[in-house]
Amino acid sequence: MPKMKSNSGALKRFSKTGSGKWKRNKAFSSHILTKKSPKRIRSFRGTELVAQSDKKALTRLLPGL
Numbered sequence: 001m002p003k004m005k006s007n008s009g010a011l012k013r014f015s016k017t018g019s020g021k022w023k024r025n026k027a028f029s030s031h032i033l034t035k036k037s038p039k040r041i042r043s044f045r046g047t048e049l050v051a052q053s054d055k056k057a058l059t060r061l062l063p064g065l
Helices: 008-013 038-043 052-061
Strands: 014-016 022-025 047-049
Touching (some): 008 014
Antiparallel strands (some): 022 047
8 A cells, every 4th residue: 555645735735733733824914015004904913823624634635633
């Protein structure tokens, strides 16, 4: 049987926390920032947990993690 391969794009974007939850970076923070308010730009910082409804898809993309 062939090896189980992880989706390399998902591997770069998501990581697992110690408790088994998925962590992700926030979107919309890389360009066209002049029209976005400073408050909105600050909210793009840091990481967030992946929604419950997307966890099944992530476990399929990243088996064995």
